[in-house]
Amino acid sequence: xxxxxxxxxxxxxxxxIPKGRVTTYQELAHAMGTRAYRAVGTxxxxxxxxxxxxxxxxxxxxxxxxxxxxxxxxxIELLRDEGLEIRDGKIVDFKxxxxxxxxxxx
DNA sequence: CATCTGACACAGA
DNA sequence: GTCTGTGCCAGAT
Numbered sequence: 525x526x527x528x529x530x531x532x533x534x535x536x537x538x539x540x541i542p543k544g545r546v547t548t549y550q551e552l553a554h555a556m557g558t559r560a561y562r563a564v565g566t567x568x569x570x571x572x573x574x575x576x577x578x579x580x581x582x583x584x585x586x587x588x589x590x591x592x593x594x595x596x597x598x599x600i601e602l603l604r605d606e607g608l609e610i611r612d613g614k615i616v617d618f619k620x621x622x623x624x625x626x627x628x629x630x
Numbered sequence: 631c632a633t634c635t636g637a638c639a640c641a642g643a
Numbered sequence: 644g645t646c647t648g649t650g651c652c653a654g655a656t
Contacts, residue, residue: 530653530654531653531654549637549638553652559651560651560652560653561638561639562636562639563636563638563652563653564638564652564653565636566635566637566638566652566654566655567653567654570654570655572637584639585640586638590637591637591638592637594637596637599637
C-alpha cells in the first residue's frame with residue numbers, strides 16, 4: 525500500500541496535522557516510533573509530493589521554518605496561509621501551534 | 631559490505 | 644539568546 529516505506533509513513537502522518545498547526549522532524553519521527561529525524565527530512569527532500577502531502581508543515585524543533593525544496597520563502601508563505609505568524613524565519617508562538625507526537629492518531 | 635549525504639537535534643562554549 | 648562541533652537514521656552510491 526502507501527504505507528510500506530519509511531518515507532510514506534512520514535508523509536501519511538502529515539495528513540493528520542490540523543490547519544494552523546505544525547510539527548517538527550523530531551516529533552514526527554517520534555510519532556513513528558523512531559529517532560530518525562534526519563531520515564525524515566532526507567525522505568521529504570528526495571520526494572516531495574507537493575500538493576498531495578503538506579510537507580511544509582514540518583519545521584525544526586527550534587521553531588525555525590527550515591528548508592523547503594530550495595525555496596524557503598515559499599514554505600513560509602504556505603504557513604502564513606495556514607494562519608501562522610512568522611517572524612524573521614521563525615514561527616511566533618511556536619509551542620502553541622506545535623502538533624506533538626502524542627497528538628498523532630494511534 | 632563500506633562510505634557519504636542530508637528539508638535535523640543536541641551539547642558545549 | 645547565539646555559534647560551532649558532533650551524533651543520529653535511512654537511503655543512495
